Amino acid sequence: MAAIKGFGAYLPEQVLDNAALAAEFGVEPAWILQACGIETRRVAAPEETVVDMAEKAARACLERIGMEAGALGGIIVGTGTPHRQFPGVSASLQQRLGVVGIPAFDIHLASVGGFFALATAVELCERYGPILVVGAERMSQVMAREPRVKESAILFGDGAGACVVAPGEGPVTVLDIKMQSDGTFVDDLSMEFGSTLNMNGRTVILQANRKLRQSLTELLERNKLAATDVNLWLFHQANVNLLKQVGQALGIPEDRVFLNLPRYGNTSAASLFIAATEAQAEGRMNPGHAVMAAFGAGMGWGSALLRVQ
Amino acid sequence: MDIRAAVRKAIQDMAQAPLPADDSASLFTGGVIDSFGLMDLMTNLEEILGVKVPDSELMPSRFETVDKIVAYFQARK
Numbered sequence: 001m002a003a004i005k006g007f008g009a010y011l012p013e014q015v016l017d018n019a020a021l022a023a024e025f026g027v028e029p030a031w032i033l034q035a036c037g038i039e040t041r042r043v044a045a046p047e048e049t050v051v052d053m054a055e056k057a058a059r060a061c062l063e064r065i066g067m068e069a070g071a072l073g074g075i076i077v078g079t080g081t082p083h084r085q086f087p088g089v090s091a092s093l094q095q096r097l098g099v100v101g102i103p104a105f106d107i108h109l110a111s112v113g114g115f116f117a118l119a120t121a122v123e124l125c126e127r128y129g130p131i132l133v134v135g136a137e138r139m140s141q142v143m144a145r146e147p148r149v150k151e152s153a154i155l156f157g158d159g160a161g162a163c164v165v166a167p168g169e170g171p172v173t174v175l176d177i178k179m180q181s182d183g184t185f186v187d188d189l190s191m192e193f194g195s196t197l198n199m200n201g202r203t204v205i206l207q208a209n210r211k212l213r214q215s216l217t218e219l220l221e222r223n224k225l226a227a228t229d230v231n232l233w234l235f236h237q238a239n240v241n242l243l244k245q246v247g248q249a250l251g252i253p254e255d256r257v258f259l260n261l262p263r264y265g266n267t268s269a270a271s272l273f274i275a276a277t278e279a280q281a282e283g284r285m286n287p288g289h290a291v292m293a294a295f296g297a298g299m300g301w302g303s304a305l306l307r308v309q
Numbered sequence: 310m311d312i313r314a315a316v317r318k319a320i321q322d323m324a325q326a327p328l329p330a331d332d333s334a335s336l337f338t339g340g341v342i343d344s345f346g347l348m349d350l351m352t353n354l355e356e357i358l359g360v361k362v363p364d365s366e367l368m369p370s371r372f373e374t375v376d377k378i379v380a381y382f383q384a385r386k
Contacts, residue, residue, distance in 0.1 A: 184365050202369035205344035245345050
């Protein structure tokens with residue numbers, strides 16, 4: 001048994017709206033909104049690194065739960081956009097937090113990296129103690145590579161989210177969690193070193209749709225719950241239409257699906273914890289069951305059942 | 310069951326644009342269905358035809374035209 005002690009998030013100040021992107025690509029702002037459902041995204045300042053954002057989210061989380069960094073037993077960072085090949089974001093974050101001797105490592109997975117980091121922390125916290133889990137992405141840096149493609153440039157934003165996972169029960173107890181991967185479609189969502197995003201959108205949507213439905217159906221069946229027994233659904237914020245379709249297929253009431261994608265775009269591995277932080281701040285994380293689910297490159301996916309105190 | 314008739318009806322039931330007369334025409338470029346529609350179409354055809362499409366075979370290029378969809382399900386009936 002493990003529990004999430006609390007969440008924290010950081011979003012850069014600079015806002016990129018559809019008007020700016022529309023001017024760059026010679027399209028109407030309405031086309032962008034219709035294509036992806038995103039109104040604005042946050043963009044890191046030129047000197048702001050993925051480590052900076054990870055640190056701010058981590059410190060926000062630690063402050064919220066009243067924990068000193070010295071009490072941590074490990075650090076795991078999920079990211080698809082590390083600032084260098086090695087060592088990872090986690091190593092720099094550990095340096096900044098000044099906590100030596102505990103394991104710190106990255107899970108290098110876009111989009112689903114935050115969720116996999118959480119699932120790994122759930123498995124490790126009994127042995128190592130409270131684990132800081134961070135999802136951080138500087139998507140703007142990799143999306144700036146030429147040639148810019150409007151269909152993908154409009155989708156992403158920067159940000160970071162964090163949580164601390166500790167053994168036992170707590171404010172948000174993790175009752176069940178499972179991660180899965182399927183390398184069959186490894187080339188359908190990929191980014192080579194120094195290159196632009198390669199995304200076969202139709203295949204990604206089909207696979208995400210199928211795999212999220214299966215994962216969530218199995219999660220509910222294992223725990224003998226109906227979709228309507230869950231108060232809050234926290235998804236990786238990837239695509240509004242995808243989340244709506246998955247929700248409809250599973251019979252999830254639409255108002256129980258948390259959505260901040262229109263404000264921040266797809267922040268990849270960071271999105272799940274940014275969503276959780278905001279859901280909690282908005283008073284939507286009420287006592288009862290909540291579900292987290294994510295899907296990303298690899299392909300990797302997973303879901304978790306939470307009990308909120 | 311006439312698989313071609315079943316496929317054409319399933320597509321027509323959810324088409325966003327007129328179904329082309331030519332069964333070898335792309336359903337995507339013609340705007341008949343998009344990625345989300347294809348997911349629903351596959352789910353419906355699995356149920357109607359009693360054939361489960363494995364994840365590894367669930368790729369748009371296999372199901373881009375009426376002909377390709379019919380051929381796929383005929384081979385597995």
